[in-house]
Amino acid sequence: MMTTAKICGLSTPETLDAAIAGGASHVGFVFFAPSPRNLSRDRAAQLAARVPGHVARVGVMVNPDDALVEQAIAAGQLEVLQLHDTPPARAAAIKARSGLAIWAAVAVRTRADLALAETFGGVADRILYDAKTPPGAALPGGMGVRFDWHLLDGFRHPLPWALSGGLDPLNVAEAVAVTRATLVDVSSGVESAPGIKDATKIRAFLEVVRDL
Numbered sequence: 682m683m684t685t686a687k688i689c690g691l692s693t694p695e696t697l698d699a700a701i702a703g704g705a706s707h708v709g710f711v712f713f714a715p716s717p718r719n720l721s722r723d724r725a726a727q728l729a730a731r732v733p734g735h736v737a738r739v740g741v742m743v744n745p746d747d748a749l750v751e752q753a754i755a756a757g758q759l760e761v762l763q764l765h766d767t768p769p770a771r772a773a774a775i776k777a778r779s780g781l782a783i784w785a786a787v788a789v790r791t792r793a794d795l796a797l798a799e800t801f802g803g804v805a806d807r808i809l810y811d812a813k814t815p816p817g818a819a820l821p822g823g824m825g826v827r828f829d830w831h832l833l834d835g836f837r838h839p840l841p842w843a844l845s846g847g848l849d850p851l852n853v854a855e856a857v858a859v860t861r862a863t864l865v866d867v868s869s870g871v872e873s874a875p876g877i878k879d880a881t882k883i884r885a886f887l888e889v890v891r892d893l
């Protein structure tokens with residue numbers, strides 16, 4: 682079983698380059714104004730131009746309107762749209778309009794939360810199981826919160842999926858051993874402060890994933 686990694690919330694050329702050189706399969710660009718990782722269109726375009734063809738550009742958005750989706754796709758040369766807090770019908774409309782692959786984030790705290798994944802059948806191309814952030818939190822993701830990976834034990838995944846939420850270089854091997862995830866996603870766990878990616882931590886994370 683081979684596992685690949687998405688490094689999310691990149692905002693500088695240096696850390697983007699570290700993710701690419703380290704073997705990331707996907708890089709994530711955040712388009713959500715309250716996030717410390719939010720990208721301007723100019724910055725997204727600058728970063729997108731550095732990404733080689735074998736690495737997929739993922740745009741991360743929170744129930745976006747059509748204007749934001751269009752601007753983000755154009756600026757970030759996006760190939761995948763990762764949608765948080767976006768109902769299935771709206772995700773379907775975004776997919777129909779954009780023609781891009783859709784990853785639906787499913788926020789998990791309890792096993793009951795997994796039921797949401799089923800509702801994206803026929804709509805999403807992948808489910809991203811992410812940890813549910815605390816009530817009232819500013820962000821629905823990217824907060825370094827993890828969920829009990831054993832909640833996925835025996836769950837019949839309705840779609841291809843990825844594991845996210847509170848991963849870091851020290852716990853990702855155990856997370857994959859428990860869940861058998863073939864794609865993992867990280868943001869805070871490779872940062873030195875919220876929104877500040879750390880190239881050394883990115884390399885460390887990707888080295889662990891490569892050696893799994």
Ligand SMILES: O=C(O)c1ccccc1NCC(=O)[C@H](O)[C@H](O)COP(=O)(O)O
Pocket residue numbers: 689690709711713716717718719741742743765811820821822823824825826827845846847848866867868869870
């Ligand atoms: O990262 C953000 O700032 C963000 C903002 C709004 C919606 C989603 C966001 N991040 C989504 C991601 O893909 C993160 O990588 C994922 O939630 C895991 O984050 P972390 O637990 O910090 O590794």
